[in-house]
Amino acid sequence: xxxxxxxxxxxxxxxLVANRLRRIFDAEELEILVVDQDDRHVYxxxxxxxxxxxxxxxxxxxxxxxxxxxxxxxxEAAVDGxxxxxxxxxxxDGRTLDYDVLVVASGAVLLPEETQGLTGPGWMERVFTFYSxxxxxxxxxxxxxxxxGRLVVNVVDxxxxxxxxxxxxxxxxxxxxxxxxxxxxxxxxxxxxxxxAFTKPIASRQLGGMREEKxxxxxxxxxxxxxDGEGGRLVAYDGREVPFDLxxxxxxxxxxxxxxxxxxxxxxxxxxxxxxxTLQSRTAPNIFVIGDAANVPASKAGSVTHFEGExxxxxxxxxxxxxxxxxxxxxxxxCFIETGFGKALLIDFNYDTEPLPGHFPGRVGLPLLKESRxxxxxxxxxxxxxxxxxxxxxxxPGMGSAMPTAGKPRELIxx
Amino acid sequence: MSxxxxxxxxxxxxxxxxxxxxxxxxxxxxxxxxxxxxxxELTSAHWTVIRFxxxxxxxxxxxxxxRVLGKSxxxxxxxxxxxxPKGPAKVxxxxxxxxxxxxxx
Ligand SMILES: Cc1cc2nc3c(=O)[nH]c(=O)nc-3n(C[C@H](O)[C@H](O)[C@H](O)COP(=O)(O)OP(=O)(O)OC[C@H]3O[C@@H](n4cnc5c(N)ncnc54)[C@H](O)[C@@H]3O)c2cc1C
Numbered sequence: 001x002x003x004x005x006x007x008x009x010x011x012x013x014x015x016l017v018a019n020r021l022r023r024i025f026d027a028e029e030l031e032i033l034v035v036d037q038d039d040r041h042v043y044x045x046x047x048x049x050x051x052x053x054x055x056x057x058x059x060x061x062x063x064x065x066x067x068x069x070x071x072x073x074x075x076e077a078a079v080d081g082x083x084x085x086x087x088x089x090x091x092x093d094g095r096t097l098d099y100d101v102l103v104v105a106s107g108a109v110l111l112p113e114e115t116q117g118l119t120g121p122g123w124m125e126r127v128f129t130f131y132s133x134x135x136x137x138x139x140x141x142x143x144x145x146x147x148x149g150r151l152v153v154n155v156v157d158x159x160x161x162x163x164x165x166x167x168x169x170x171x172x173x174x175x176x177x178x179x180x181x182x183x184x185x186x187x188x189x190x191x192x193x194x195x196x197a198f199t200k201p202i203a204s205r206q207l208g209g210m211r212e213e214k215x216x217x218x219x220x221x222x223x224x225x226x227x228d229g230e231g232g233r234l235v236a237y238d239g240r241e242v243p244f245d246l247x248x249x250x251x252x253x254x255x256x257x258x259x260x261x262x263x264x265x266x267x268x269x270x271x272x273x274x275x276x277x278t279l280q281s282r283t284a285p286n287i288f289v290i291g292d293a294a295n296v297p298a299s300k301a302g303s304v305t306h307f308e309g310e311x312x313x314x315x316x317x318x319x320x321x322x323x324x325x326x327x328x329x330x331x332x333x334x335c336f337i338e339t340g341f342g343k344a345l346l347i348d349f350n351y352d353t354e355p356l357p358g359h360f361p362g363r364v365g366l367p368l369l370k371e372s373r374x375x376x377x378x379x380x381x382x383x384x385x386x387x388x389x390x391x392x393x394x395x396x397p398g399m400g401s402a403m404p405t406a407g408k409p410r411e412l413i414x415x
Numbered sequence: 416m417s418x419x420x421x422x423x424x425x426x427x428x429x430x431x432x433x434x435x436x437x438x439x440x441x442x443x444x445x446x447x448x449x450x451x452x453x454x455x456e457l458t459s460a461h462w463t464v465i466r467f468x469x470x471x472x473x474x475x476x477x478x479x480x481x482r483v484l485g486k487s488x489x490x491x492x493x494x495x496x497x498x499x500p501k502g503p504a505k506v507x508x509x510x511x512x513x514x515x516x517x518x519x520x
Contacts, residue, residue, distance in 0.1 A: 157480075157481075157482050158480075221502065223481060223492075223496075223502075225492070225493065225496075237492060237493065237495075237496040238496060238500060238501075238502075252482070267483075268479075268483045268486045268487045269482070269483065269486070297517065
């Protein structure tokens with residue numbers, strides 16, 4: 001008898017899992033349904049470039065349904081909740097769908113309204129975010145008009161998607177204002193809740209040096225309690241203030257709201273408690289989690305989502321065949337960091353090993369933790385890979401899911 | 416790592432002053448640990464947070480972040496900063512005798 005997998009979310013993770021599953025199961029064996037609230041798939045890494053006029057929102061959006069191979073059902077509807085006991089999904093339009101296996105791939109949502117003042121006066125006038133297509137497009141206009149003053153980039157709190165994106169934003173802002181010949185009239189400040197610009201020590205040192213060279217100030221351990229758009233101030237819970245003329249804020253993130261309406265499914269922030277090596281939810285054995293929706297201690301990044309795909313698909317197959325699961329996901333992340341002037345840096349790491357210098361994927365390859373033009377080209381090529389290789393669920397030649405170790409200093413690799 | 420004497424009992428602390436073995440902690444140590452953090456008197460609100468930190472740690476393997484504390488301890492983030500001005504998650508973790516809350520990556 002045919003069984004049914006329902007995938008909640010048709011973004012990066014949902015699309016690649018559905019396509020990979022379709023390749024190993026015939027339509028008679030397994031029905032696959034992908035549910036998403038809209039039919040606009042955004043290539044989110046492209047949002048970084050929009051404020052600087054290097055990309056446009058039209059160029060980074062494609063229909064979700066077209067990214068799914070034939071024989072995958074696409075349901076355009078918002079999820080209202082999951083009934084874990086009944087193995088069913090309730091849609092906002094009143095329909096109910098039953099599943100044998102559920103894949104939660106509903107990502108993370110932005111919660112700007114959870115920070116006092118953020119969406120009040122000045123929002124989208126003097127305070128922006130580049131984390132949404134609307135925000136990134138509006139910020140492009142504001143940056144074009146900005147001809148001097150204090151630009152402040154603030155992360156309200158972790159976790160956020162792509163924790164390096166705010167760093168890339170200030171590197172690109174430095175480049176942008178230099179190109180316009182007004183860098184001397186602009187002060188750039190990065191305000192973070194962390195105790196350094198980045199969480200991992202070796203990369204933090206390298207990135208910190210570059211930040212200083214580019215004359216970008218750093219304010220650490222700043223827990224934003226209020227954003228006063230009208231007065232142009234960030235106010236921390238401990239009373240500290242940072243003034244700005246233009247504020248670029250990465251709002252709080254949480255899991256999708258329906259998770260909070262599904263008893264037992266999520267944690268306090270609506271992320272789903274998940275085994276970090278098997279990617280099976282801790283809630284129910286027939287629920288698997290991929291991408292930003294999981295509360296595993298890995299970066300919320302498309303690369304992580306991509307590497308998780310192999311384990312999630314293998315384990316759905318094992319689960320349906322009543323076999324033991326594999327526990328081989330290692331937390332692998334691989335991120336290009338744009339540093340401006342046509343260069344980028346590459347970092348590659350997992351749960352146990354922090355980003356190290358060396359080369360990727362082997363002794364010959366892209367330089368790690370070092371600025372290069374090649375890495376910038378790599379970042380630009382990602383968009384093509386995303387639509388043509390990552391979403392269809394193909395492996396990238398020469399690159400497995402586990403973190404490669406060949407091009408890294410052996411003594412620093414932790415097992 | 417070093418050994419400190421808290422309430423006449425030797426305990427292991429790491430370089431940042433967090434307990435290495437949360438089992439070594441007893442309630443009678445809290446007052447002295449709080450004074451080391453510049454908090455003269457622990458109120459019942461402080462204790463709500465301390466107990467919550469410990470139960471989350473033993474439940475989930477890591478203490479909560481400030482945001483999770485604000486959402487689930489019943490005490491708002493604003494009040495948490497009034498109780499632990501130097502940073503609720505870290506300071507409360509030191510007083511509650513648990514390792515540094517594993518932030519997010
Ligand atoms: C500015 C920016 C830059 C980034 N740069 C990079 C980068 O350089 N490299 C990198 O690796 N990653 C980057 N990322 C992160 C990357 O885009 C995400 O980690 C990745 O897309 C996560 O995939 P996902 O499937 O978990 O979530 P998503 O792709 O976000 O998909 C979630 C889907 O769930 C749907 N959904 C949510 N709630 C419901 C509901 N109630 N009903 C129905 N559907 C619902 C949504 O509509 C969405 O389509 C960046 C992100 C941002 C914002």
